[in-house]
Amino acid sequence: MREIFIRIGEPLLVALTLSIYEFMSLTRTQRWLLAAIPLIFLGLFFVYPILSIFKISLFPEGRFDAASLRALWEKPYYLRVIWFTIWQAALSTLGALALGLPAAYLFAKFRFPGKKLLRALVTLPFVMPTVVVAVAFIALIGPRGLVNQGLMALFGLEKPPIQLLHTLGIILLAHVFYNTSVVIRMVGGFWANLDPRLEAAAAVLGAGPWQRARHITLPLLFPAILAAGLLAYLFNFTSFGVILILGGPKYATIEVEIYRTAVRLFNLPVAAALSILQMGFTLAMMAVYTRLQRRMTAPIEFQSVRRTQRPLKTTGEKLLAVGIFTTLAVFLLSPLLALVIQSFQTDEGLGLAFYRALFVNRTGSIFFVTPIEAARNSLAFALVTILFSIIIALPAAYLLSEPDRRRFSLSRLLDPLFMLPLGTSAVTLGFGYIVALNRPPLNLRASLIIVPIAHTLIAFPFVLRSILPVLRGMNPHLREAAQVLGANTVRVLRHIDLPILRRSLLVGVVFAFTISMGEFSASLLVTRPQFPTLPVAIYRLLGQPGRFNFGQAVAMSVILMAVTAVGYVIIENLRYGDIEEF
Amino acid sequence: MKRIPILILIPILILTLAACAPELPKAGMPTPIEGGGQPIPPKETPAEAPTKAHEATEVTLVTHDSFDASEEVLQRFTEETGIKIDILKAGDAGEMLNTLLLSKDAPLGDVVFGIDNTFLSRALAGDLFVPYQAPALADIPDKFKLDPENHLLPMDYGYVTLNYDIKWFEEHDVAPPKDIEDLIKPEYKGLTVVENPASSSPGLAFMLITVWRYGDKGEYTFLDYWRDLKKNDVLVTDGWSDAYFGQFTAGSGGEGDRPIVVSYATSPAAEVFFNNLPEPPTASVNTPGNSFEQVEFVGILAKSKKQEAARKLVDFLLSPTFQEDIPTHMWVYPANSKADVGDLFRKWAEVPQEPAQLAPDEIAAHREQWIEAWTDVMLRE
Numbered sequence: 001m002r003e004i005f006i007r008i009g010e011p012l013l014v015a016l017t018l019s020i021y022e023f024m025s026l027t028r029t030q031r032w033l034l035a036a037i038p039l040i041f042l043g044l045f046f047v048y049p050i051l052s053i054f055k056i057s058l059f060p061e062g063r064f065d066a067a068s069l070r071a072l073w074e075k076p077y078y079l080r081v082i083w084f085t086i087w088q089a090a091l092s093t094l095g096a097l098a099l100g101l102p103a104a105y106l107f108a109k110f111r112f113p114g115k116k117l118l119r120a121l122v123t124l125p126f127v128m129p130t131v132v133v134a135v136a137f138i139a140l141i142g143p144r145g146l147v148n149q150g151l152m153a154l155f156g157l158e159k160p161p162i163q164l165l166h167t168l169g170i171i172l173l174a175h176v177f178y179n180t181s182v183v184i185r186m187v188g189g190f191w192a193n194l195d196p197r198l199e200a201a202a203a204v205l206g207a208g209p210w211q212r213a214r215h216i217t218l219p220l221l222f223p224a225i226l227a228a229g230l231l232a233y234l235f236n237f238t239s240f241g242v243i244l245i246l247g248g249p250k251y252a253t254i255e256v257e258i259y260r261t262a263v264r265l266f267n268l269p270v271a272a273a274l275s276i277l278q279m280g281f282t283l284a285m286m287a288v289y290t291r292l293q294r295r296m297t298a299p300i301e302f303q304s305v306r307r308t309q310r311p312l313k314t315t316g317e318k319l320l321a322v323g324i325f326t327t328l329a330v331f332l333l334s335p336l337l338a339l340v341i342q343s344f345q346t347d348e349g350l351g352l353a354f355y356r357a358l359f360v361n362r363t364g365s366i367f368f369v370t371p372i373e374a375a376r377n378s379l380a381f382a383l384v385t386i387l388f389s390i391i392i393a394l395p396a397a398y399l400l401s402e403p404d405r406r407r408f409s410l411s412r413l414l415d416p417l418f419m420l421p422l423g424t425s426a427v428t429l430g431f432g433y434i435v436a437l438n439r440p441p442l443n444l445r446a447s448l449i450i451v452p453i454a455h456t457l458i459a460f461p462f463v464l465r466s467i468l469p470v471l472r473g474m475n476p477h478l479r480e481a482a483q484v485l486g487a488n489t490v491r492v493l494r495h496i497d498l499p500i501l502r503r504s505l506l507v508g509v510v511f512a513f514t515i516s517m518g519e520f521s522a523s524l525l526v527t528r529p530q531f532p533t534l535p536v537a538i539y540r541l542l543g544q545p546g547r548f549n550f551g552q553a554v555a556m557s558v559i560l561m562a563v564t565a566v567g568y569v570i571i572e573n574l575r576y577g578d579i580e581e582f
Numbered sequence: 583m584k585r586i587p588i589l590i591l592i593p594i595l596i597l598t599l600a601a602c603a604p605e606l607p608k609a610g611m612p613t614p615i616e617g618g619g620q621p622i623p624p625k626e627t628p629a630e631a632p633t634k635a636h637e638a639t640e641v642t643l644v645t646h647d648s649f650d651a652s653e654e655v656l657q658r659f660t661e662e663t664g665i666k667i668d669i670l671k672a673g674d675a676g677e678m679l680n681t682l683l684l685s686k687d688a689p690l691g692d693v694v695f696g697i698d699n700t701f702l703s704r705a706l707a708g709d710l711f712v713p714y715q716a717p718a719l720a721d722i723p724d725k726f727k728l729d730p731e732n733h734l735l736p737m738d739y740g741y742v743t744l745n746y747d748i749k750w751f752e753e754h755d756v757a758p759p760k761d762i763e764d765l766i767k768p769e770y771k772g773l774t775v776v777e778n779p780a781s782s783s784p785g786l787a788f789m790l791i792t793v794w795r796y797g798d799k800g801e802y803t804f805l806d807y808w809r810d811l812k813k814n815d816v817l818v819t820d821g822w823s824d825a826y827f828g829q830f831t832a833g834s835g836g837e838g839d840r841p842i843v844v845s846y847a848t849s850p851a852a853e854v855f856f857n858n859l860p861e862p863p864t865a866s867v868n869t870p871g872n873s874f875e876q877v878e879f880v881g882i883l884a885k886s887k888k889q890e891a892a893r894k895l896v897d898f899l900l901s902p903t904f905q906e907d908i909p910t911h912m913w914v915y916p917a918n919s920k921a922d923v924g925d926l927f928r929k930w931a932e933v934p935q936e937p938a939q940l941a942p943d944e945i946a947a948h949r950e951q952w953i954e955a956w957t958d959v960m961l962r963e
Contacts, residue, residue: 056684077962132822135837136830143839166817246818246830249778250961264780265950266704363910366669367654387737434681438688446670446690526690527671528683541647542823544913545849546856549829 006478013508025082036394038418038460041388044442046421049432056435071099071178078257082264082277085253087124089236092175097225097319099176100183101330106324107184108191110317110415111309116326119188120568122332123181123510126461128519130241131542132557133174135292135550136335138165139342141267146338172237177332179232182511186231190224190469192309193302193500206327223293223469230289231465234282234422255277258425268431275428285415302500318372321547344485345548354495354551358559367540369532370484371559376515377564378533384452385459385516386509392456393463393508400464401471419465429454430525446526454525463508468506509571517564534560593851604794642668642691644883645676649696650911651904652933659898665891673778675701675783683708683881693895694888695737699728699877700734700786703946706733714893718900721920726877728942734879737899740914741934742787743873745864747832751840758865759842762791764896765811772815775829775840775888787874789956790945794938795871798952805959812960832864848860848913851930855910862930870936885948 031369058064072078084462107119125133140146148160155161164170175229195218200210218225238255252260254274312318346353361368369377400411421429433454437444444450519535532540534556541553594633613628651673660666670691672678679701682694697705705711711733719727719735724734729880744759751758756769765774777785792804812832819825826833830843832853850862857863867873880899882892898904908914915933923931 121885134824134828138837142837143838160881244781245824249780249820249957260780263673264953266951268682297818308830317925363650364652364654365650365652365911366656368653377843431680431684434684445685448702520653529669529671539647544856545833545845545852547833547853548856548858550833553827 016086018058033479035399036396038392038399039414041392042417042421043454046424046429048455049429049436050424051432052436053268054272054276057268060269062064065269068267071267071270078274081252081254081257084251085237086281088171088175088251088253089233089239090173092179092236092239093229093233093294095172095184096179097229099327100180100228101225102320102324103180103328104188104191106321107188108194110321112321116569116572118328119184120337120565120572122184122328123514123568124336124561124565125177125332126181126511126555127516127560128336128444129538129560131244131491131539133177133335133341134245134554135342135554136339137170137174139338140335142172146218146389152256157325166250167247168247168251169240171239171247173238173331174246176220177238177335179235180240180328180332182235183225183228185507185510187221187224188229189466189504191221191303193470193503194220195266195303196301196310198498223473226289226293227465227469230285230419231462232424233285237282237285238278238423238425240426253427255427259427262427262431271428273331275425279420282420283416286419287424290412290415302473304462316325339554339561341540343551344560346551352488354548354555356549357552358555367529367532369537371534371537372557374487374532374537374556375559375563377531378535378560379567381452381455381533382513382516382567383453384449388456389460389463389512390451390505392511393460393467396460397464397471399465419461421474422461429457431523433536446528448528448531449557450525451527452516455519456512459515462511463505464554466504466508466511467501470500482506501551510568513567513571514564517560517567534563566573583602583860595791596602596630598784613892624810635830639886640666640668640695641888641891642670642897643895644670644672644678644682644694646675646696647673647781648672648726648912652907652911655904655907658897658903661905662898663891665894667895679705682710686710687885689842689883691883692880692888692892693880693899695878695880695899696782697734697879697881699875699879699942700783700945700949702728702734702879702942707883707946710883712889714882714896716893716900718897718898718918722900722917726917728877729879734881735896735900736877736917737880738875738905738908738912738917739875741866741873741875741937742784742791742844743847743867743934744867745830745832745843745845747841747866748832748863749829754841759867761867762795763805765816765842766814768808768814770814770842773840774811774814775817775819775825775838777822777825777845778812778818779780779956782819783876784822784844785818785874786949786953789952790940791872791874791938793948793952794940795876798828798948799957804952805955808956809958818960831910839929846913848909848915848927848931851926852913854930866934868932868934871935871938873937874940875916875937876914895952 012557081566096528103122107115128136139145141164143160143163143165148162151157151161152159158272164173199212202216206213238254239253239258240255243251243253243256254277258271258274258278261267261274312321342348344352358371396414398419400415433445433450436442437450444453517534519533527536529536538556538560540554541549591936591951642862649669656667657695665685668691672681672690674698675698678694678696681690682705694711706729713732714735715732719732722736728734729738744762746758748758752929759770764770778790778836779786779789791802792807796804796807798804817829819829822845825843826845826849827838829838829840830845831838831841835841845864847865847868850864851867852862853859853862880896882889882896886892900918902916902921903916905916905918906924908916908921908929909923910930915927
């Protein structure tokens, strides 16, 4: 682990630092050359495959086939699906914001023991495969789950009082479970570096806490809140596993409908039309976001966390902290805890039987993998994903953060494009890869490299969105002042830009890591079973009957959580040279 | 001065990374990162590098996610023929077939395993396979040979049927179900979990049992049966895993509360095997007319340039050596009657009587229409 880390981490950071130094001193043409990196990547692995599958689907014999699309407007069902997709995503996002913002405040403003651990724990939901999360939820609030049994015993009830399975309620709960960490990390990371003196000044001038929040903190935070909200919204908007498994077959998002139409009904034209609709909506969302975002961004003075964070002092603060911990524990940690408990619960009482069984290849299967090998494969894919994401997100971020004075500029067009992969159907993209990447030199359909490439499509927007608010908000005067005082470009970057960027970059990296570990897009690719990752191993165990297979799948999920948590701690402690903690 | 190197460096970095996928060892896998730096040998593609059949050293098997086999048995093929097997998994059977159709002109591999009788007609209509009169066909019962021209050759068969939790029915003093008719009786209210036929293969098979039993025309159609089932509080899940492990009482840690589930006739045997039990905690309903026979086929892709090697692999997959490996890996019965199913199957995986009979053509002709009608009744009414 340490070895991989040194091999990858060091050169990565060196390249990163260099690239930032270089970027600042480039000419306009050279900057555009660098900007070509994200454009070529997206062109090859996103635009080209998507257009190829659309062409095959909508123009089967070279002509536009309108007849096959009739079902779309003849069935009111599709309209219901679209409407449901939009509002459930909005509700879920509000839920994640409601739960995440107070926690972000706590993480941003205070120092307390166990903070790093807690922050790692609340990010874990993001990595869990849906089937496993479903099992955790059922173990907890299912008809025979812990909560219902407790309530039944407590109040002498005959029937389980909580019946959430296959309801909208459980969809919202699961979305909040998955997305709260996005809000906590993205907003919290940004908040931590906001200069508290501004608020202090307002307080001196007689502004009450409410006025301060409304007129100072919230406007300053807005870009980060907007970015986190957008990411959460897009995730909920394209929700698939949660809807199918927890929501049950009654609920369908556009994503679910695309899958059903393309894979089960073999109706590629309708699937393509739905995909276009889904992407169109994503673009519209992005347009709104970009407008709001540009209007709201103001140059900000950033401060080191050493100056913004303090220990919990007053009783009020301590009570608030306890309240927030409890809420996080109930919504985010209890399902994870239920899994941990289940992984030790064997028929012979508490024990390690399931874990031990993970190391035994009972059937001599060619696809057997020990948790260690699976973890190694997962980590390898994740590291490549992180590397790709940074290489693509950094030039993209600098491109977008350039102050543009014209009304129409390329960067305005590019901003939505960079987010589009998040709002695109995985099935459509998967089929796009099959038809587009089928010839050398791009015969990558079944290659291993396509796995981190697909992960990067989903992961790099997170890196981009994490660093963009900082880059945009960075006060140009700060840099100029440093230069006037005689610091050269390198020193400016080292002491001003990089420390500030480092923190937000690490937030992005945490998500890139998580997205790859959790294999968001695994189902859309042709896989090489010789390199099973942890999620693949979990799905394999869940594919065959037997309580023991199930127990092993849960144990493997706990290992996935543990490996991911260790990954977080390492990433957050990533340091290069004498760059200080900011 | 520093400017140029970094501008060049980053694209180069991307390109080398893109090129340096590691080699594909069969065991003891190093991480792709550590293997980095060595570009993989360019992949043989039929269009560019036609390999003469007798020179093939590797043959690619495209299959679904449920495929499994012993490492040792597959190794034997390589020892006998000198040909390595490269395995690609392309999702479940439906996803795999779509992938195959979309990659028809530039195929992903040479041999395909896993198309079943519900997808047979669509696969044949797609003109994906070349016929192969494998010698082993002589040992395979004629009733499985659903493609008379042998583009697709039967490799294994299994049965989708009801499973129930034996202990639950003993404890609750209710008679275990004997027939799908039982499920709509009041005493079985809220006891059953089934999979969505639109997303799950056993779910589709179970719906086809009802189509076969009640028909899609007349006074009481299969949709009427499903309406009754819905009134009796049936639970529909997306796939087999969430039904069996999430909802079935005997499936996991006991959090589920449904003692009847749609699963396979071999699931009780798998329970015995994986949990080291003296006898199964579950039983399957094997009475006449209550199961659906799923036959899975193997075929050679017409556009494969390694026809000779592909035929060798098909021969191997149909040989008793491989066929006897099937039961405890994929939990279905080998198609080759010379293959021994083993004691576990003989004891605990009885073949159901008189399974539902629906011709592949009929399934192909009505599949979408039946699924849509089912979805309207069960989920949209």
